[in-house]
Amino acid sequence: MEKDSMIGELVRLVGRENVLSSDMHFKLYEYDASLIRSKPDCIVLPTSTEQVSKVVKFAHDHKIPVIARGAGTNLSGGSVTVRGGIAIVLTKMNRILDMDIENLRVVVEPGVVTLDLKNVLARHGYLYQPDPASEKVTTIGGNFAENSGGPHCLKYGVTSNHVLGVELVLYDGQVVQVGGKALDNPGYDLMGVLGGSEGTLGIVTQAVLRIMPKAEAVKTMLCIYNSIEDGGNTVTAIIGEGIIPATLEMDSRSASSISAGRTMCGKSGVPRTGRSATRSGPAGRGRSAPSAGCVPTIWSTTAPCPEPDYRRRWPKWSKSAKNTTFRSRTYSTPEMEICIR
Numbered sequence: 001m002e003k004d005s006m007i008g009e010l011v012r013l014v015g016r017e018n019v020l021s022s023d024m025h026f027k028l029y030e031y032d033a034s035l036i037r038s039k040p041d042c043i044v045l046p047t048s049t050e051q052v053s054k055v056v057k058f059a060h061d062h063k064i065p066v067i068a069r070g071a072g073t074n075l076s077g078g079s080v081t082v083r084g085g086i087a088i089v090l091t092k093m094n095r096i097l098d099m100d101i102e103n104l105r106v107v108v109e110p111g112v113v114t115l116d117l118k119n120v121l122a123r124h125g126y127l128y129q130p131d132p133a134s135e136k137v138t139t140i141g142g143n144f145a146e147n148s149g150g151p152h153c154l155k156y157g158v159t160s161n162h163v164l165g166v167e168l169v170l171y172d173g174q175v176v177q178v179g180g181k182a183l184d185n186p187g188y189d190l191m192g193v194l195g196g197s198e199g200t201l202g203i204v205t206q207a208v209l210r211i212m213p214k215a216e217a218v219k220t221m222l223c224i225y226n227s228i229e230d231g232g233n234t235v236t237a238i239i240g241e242g243i244i245p246a247t248l249e250m251d252s253r254s255a256s257s258i259s260a261g262r263t264m265c266g267k268s269g270v271p272r273t274g275r276s277a278t279r280s281g282p283a284g285r286g287r288s289a290p291s292a293g294c295v296p297t298i299w300s301t302t303a304p305c306p307e308p309d310y311r312r313r314w315p316k317w318s319k320s321a322k323n324t325t326f327r328s329r330t331y332s333t334p335e336m337e338i339c340i341r
């Protein structure tokens with residue numbers, strides 16, 4: 001089909017205001033966060049499931065490739081129109097349709113930005129857990145298609161553990177419902193197939209999400225070790241105690257960790273050169289950091305757990321730590337200093 005007639009037909013289906021077809025727009029939508037580039041022949045920004053369905057049906061009937069797109073931040077080239085065709089950008093479908101707080105469910109359109117949803121829920125004392133680092137801009141649809149996750153994976157799992165149902169537009173424009181508000185739906189586990197399928201099985205136009213109450217108490221700790229092994233042993237000990245922290249992260253050499261280390265440890269806590277700091281990072285697995293500083297390995301952990309419990313256990317976990325920070329107070333043991341702030 002001629003490009004101009006295709007654009008004309010798409011304008012007829014979704015309205016002029018929802019179709020982009022200038023060279024500048026082709027350039028803007030030719031890439032994501034991967035290294036792949038390829039221009040679409042037309043960009044459509046539908047505002048309803050019905051419009052998505054009409055566009056997909058039209059593309060199917062005329063054998064035109066389609067690609068779904070959220071914020072375009074994926075690293076695998078999934079939202080690049082490698083064979084040209086139509087980029088279906090879901091960012092205008094960004095409404096929260098149902099806040100069923102009582103049943104711990106929300107229903108959203110796929111273009112809702114992950115952090116926006118979290119901010120809305122926070123006002124009610126609730127939380128949507130999946131936390132890709134890109135959550136400030138990414139969409140729920142893109143998160144589900146990539147099965148994204150972040151530091152909270154350890155305790156709460158990835159996106160597919162929090163998406164219980166979807167409305168899906170299939171390759172021919174047909175609209176189907178998969179899953180729902182219940183935790184376990186009868187029949188095949190199609191949600192398991194759809195999560196992480198990068199939009200290859202259909203376009204999500206609505207999603208039912210699981211939410212949870214915010215933790216009543218959160219303690220954040222920062223430990224600084226002389227070696228990767230010591231940090232690793234502490235993690236094993238924490239998990240061995242039967243406690244799964246909400247997050248547990250290791251940062252060995254970034255500028256932020258160095259400055260955090262400096263704050264915690266005073267002047268001595270800075271590696272002498274950038275090179276020594278790098279060697280103590282994950283790439284130099286198993287190697288101890290150069291002595292002198294207490295910067296090299298930093299573990300920070302956030303866990304909903306009563307403070308007295310942590311205070312009782314933490315000295316045991318972090319025997320090898322040079323320095324540990326909690327929240328408001330400071331006390332010392334023979335082996336180390338623990339700050340509670």
Ligand SMILES: Cc1cc2nc3c(=O)[nH]c(=O)nc-3n(C[C@H](O)[C@H](O)[C@H](O)COP(=O)(O)OP(=O)(O)OC[C@H]3O[C@@H](n4cnc5c(N)ncnc54)[C@H](O)[C@@H]3O)c2cc1C
Nearest residue numbers: 070071072073074078133139141142143145148149199204
């Ligand atoms: C700085 C940065 C940090 C990042 N951090 C993380 C991280 O911590 N964890 C992590 O997992 N990822 C991370 N990513 C990768 C990326 O942000 C995630 O994969 C994110 O989920 C993509 O969402 P998006 O809205 O940008 O989707 P897009 O990139 O637009 O699309 C991603 C895929 O989903 C498909 N898709 C989009 N919307 C739909 C829909 N409605 N229905 C069906 N398919 C759809 C697209 O076709 C494509 O295949 C990061 C990326 C960057 C650039």
